[in-house]
Structure formats: C-alpha cells, structure tokens
Amino acid sequence: MVTVVVLVPWLAWLVVSLLSFYLLTLLAHARSGLPPGPRPLPLIGSLHLLGDKPHRSLARLAKIHGPLMSIRLGADLFAAGSDTSSSTVEWAMTELLQNPSSMAMVCDELAQVIGSRRNIEEADISRLPYLQAVIKETFRLHPPAPLLLPRQPETTVKIAGCTIPKGSRVFINVWAIGRDKDVWIEPEKFMPERFLGSTIDFRGVDFELLPFGAGRRLCPGMALAIRMVHVMLASLLNQFKWSLPVELERDGINMEDQFGLTLAKVVPLCIIATPI
Ligand code: HEM
Structure with a gap:
C-alpha cells in the first residue's frame, strides 16, 4: 500500500481525504452520543449550513435542533x-x-x-x-x-x-x-x-x-x-x-x-x- 501511495500521489490524497472525513465524523459522533436520525433537521443534506468553522456552527445548530445527524x-x-x-x-x-x-x-x-x-x-x-x-x-x-x-x-x-x-x-x-x-x-x-x-x-x-x-x-x-x-x-x-x-x-x-x-x-x- 505504501509503495502504491508513493507511486500514485493522488491516491495518497484520496486516502487522506476519506480518512480525515471518517475520523472527524467518528469524533463528532463519539462526543455527541447521537441517537438515530433526527427528523427536524437531518444534517446530512444540509452540510452547507456548517460554514467556515464547523465545530462552532455544529454546536450552535445542536443547541437549536438537538441531535443533528447519525x-x-x-x-x-x-x-x-x-x-x-x-x-x-x-x-x-x-x-x-x-x-x-x-x-x-x-x-x-x-x-x-x-x-x-x-x-x-x-x-x-x-x-x-x-x-x-x-x-x-x-x-x-x-x-x-x-x-x-x-x-x-x-x-x-x-x-x-x-x-x-x-x-x-x-x-x-x-x-x-x-x-x-x-x-x-x-x-x-x-x-x-x-x-x-x-x-x-x-x-x-x-x-x-x-x-x-x-x-x-x-x-x-x-x-x-x-x-x-x-x-x-x-x-x-x-x-x-x-x-x-x-x-x-x-x-x-x-x-x-x-x-x-x-x-x-x-x-x-x-x-x-x-x-x-
Ligand atoms: C461518484 C461518487 C458518488 C455518487 C454518484 C454518490 C451518489 C449518492 C446518491 C445518489 C445518494 C442518495 C441521494 C438521494 O437519494 O437523493 C448518496 C447518499 C449519500 N452519499 Fe454519496 N455518492 C458519491 C460519493 C460519496 C462520497 C465520496 C461520500 C462520503 C465521503 C458519500 C456519502 C454519502 C452519504 C453518507 C449518503 C447518505 C445521505 C443520506 O442519508 O441522506 N457519497 N450518494
């Protein structure tokens, strides 16, 4: 795998992107202890609401709507x-x-x-x-x-x-x-x-x-x-x-x-x- 990543730089970029997305979601999920899918505001499909500082906007949205995503x-x-x-x-x-x-x-x-x-x-x-x-x-x-x-x-x-x-x-x-x-x-x-x-x-x-x-x-x-x-x-x-x-x-x-x-x-x- 390491050799392939060295030979094909875009593969490294792909792996890093997917892994970061995975880890960030894992972290958000672990901290929040979210129950399954909220009805009023499923965050999935509304990601444009996150803005520049996702950690802040997530906290703000969670205060208003409760759990955001699963x-x-x-x-x-x-x-x-x-x-x-x-x-x-x-x-x-x-x-x-x-x-x-x-x-x-x-x-x-x-x-x-x-x-x-x-x-x-x-x-x-x-x-x-x-x-x-x-x-x-x-x-x-x-x-x-x-x-x-x-x-x-x-x-x-x-x-x-x-x-x-x-x-x-x-x-x-x-x-x-x-x-x-x-x-x-x-x-x-x-x-x-x-x-x-x-x-x-x-x-x-x-x-x-x-x-x-x-x-x-x-x-x-x-x-x-x-x-x-x-x-x-x-x-x-x-x-x-x-x-x-x-x-x-x-x-x-x-x-x-x-x-x-x-x-x-x-x-x-x-x-x-x-x-x-
Ligand atoms: C060529 C690549 C992709 C295609 C064609 C594709 C297509 C789709 C489609 C058609 C849906 C359902 C949307 C609907 O029913 O209106 C969906 C949902 C979803 N996709 Fe993708 N997707 C792709 C790549 C990705 C990637 C790279 C990710 C994440 C890293 C991702 C994560 C998701 C998730 C989590 C859902 C579920 C959303 C929900 O439950 O509302 N997809 N995708």
Whole structure:
C-alpha cells in the first residue's frame, strides 16, 4: 500500500481525504452520543449550513435542533464514498476504451492543458471541459446509485396527476431517466460531446441527470466525489497509455452491469497500463 501511495500521489490524497472525513465524523459522533436520525433537521443534506468553522456552527445548530445527524460509519460512509467513486472511474475507463475517438479527444485535451507536467491539480479540472463531459456522460449511462435512496411521503401527495399514498416507498430510477429517448438523442451511445456547450449539470438541479440525487438528501459527499473522480480519471489518463489485453481486443469488453449497493460491472475491467 505504501509503495502504491508513493507511486500514485493522488491516491495518497484520496486516502487522506476519506480518512480525515471518517475520523472527524467518528469524533463528532463519539462526543455527541447521537441517537438515530433526527427528523427536524437531518444534517446530512444540509452540510452547507456548517460554514467556515464547523465545530462552532455544529454546536450552535445542536443547541437549536438537538441531535443533528447519525451516520453508520463503517457501513454508510465508506460504502457510500468508495464504491461509488471507484465504479464511476471504472465505467469511464471502460467507455473510453470502447470509444477510441473519445479517448483520443480526452488525451489530446490533457496533453494541451497539462503538457508534460505529471501531477493533476484540482484547479486544472475547470480547464478540462472534455474530461468534465466524459464524467457527465459516464454518470448518465452508469449512475452508481441507480434508484437513489428510497423516499417515503409522510402524507398522501399528488404529483403530476399521480397519487402517492402516505407511507409508500418511492424509488427514482435515474438509470432509466439517463437512457430516456424522449430526453436524450441516441441515449445508448457514449457521446460526451452532447454536454459540450450544454448547461446540464449533475448537482441536483437538472432533473435529466441526477447521479447524486436532489433536494435535502442530496449526496453529502458530492463536492469531494466530484473532485476525486475528475482528478483520478485525469491522472490515470495523463500518466499511462491504456490498452486492452489480447482476449478483450478479440472478444470485446463485457458491458453488463449488476444492481447491488452500487451499479458495478459484472466483469471487472482488467486492462494494460504503460507509463507515458
Ligand atoms: C461518484 C461518487 C458518488 C455518487 C454518484 C454518490 C451518489 C449518492 C446518491 C445518489 C445518494 C442518495 C441521494 C438521494 O437519494 O437523493 C448518496 C447518499 C449519500 N452519499 Fe454519496 N455518492 C458519491 C460519493 C460519496 C462520497 C465520496 C461520500 C462520503 C465521503 C458519500 C456519502 C454519502 C452519504 C453518507 C449518503 C447518505 C445521505 C443520506 O442519508 O441522506 N457519497 N450518494
């Protein structure tokens, strides 16, 4: 592990980020002795309320609202944060290897913007529009949480002519929305270009693309995840040339996905990296 971290600096950054988030939450949780999920103000989904000094704002909010959050650390945080990000990068690499013209476009962009510099910085992401389009297109076709988290109305509600009875479980199928032919041109095709010059984003405002959900239960790890997947993918593409092993060249890549905790590839991607 240590050798890998030394060789791939962004991995060290990822490990440190996840570990710090984990430890900080662990500390907050241990000190507060929180009971399970408060109704009036679930902090999850309201993290923007924390401000610059989270310790102070947390104390203030807790005085007003009582217990603020409950996250099952092992199960929730690591499962929610690691598989989702790694499967996004795995699907992006898979699609790029299946679509050589997109691979060429993204590598050309990296060569022009990053040049011979080896390490990708967070600040570089805004100057890599094609890379951003690749990530959006990957989220559209392969949303890591295909049905989001279930919702349950506390009263019977009517939305767009449909009555949703109190207490029913509602699943939002973002996987199907991403492939809806009334919304997307050639929805089954991997075409990052569709996002160039488009204002559609994945932060919970445009309902065509909701990989992180929307509303107050929006993924609280979104800001970290967005940085991670862009920097991870850009680093993999900038430091290595990727090719398929002979059998995959011959038989093609298995594109099946399986529904589980996340939408993972049935057959993990196994490809050849040659340092550039
Ligand atoms: C590509 C990466 C990720 C994707 C696509 C993703 C997606 C999602 C989605 C769709 C939800 C449910 C939102 C809803 O139903 O409206 C969710 C919830 C959650 N995510 Fe993420 N996530 C990612 C990364 C992360 C990371 C890095 C963390 C933490 C380090 C994280 C922590 C959580 C937690 C704790 C919840 C539960 C929130 C709640 O109970 O309200 N996620 N995520």
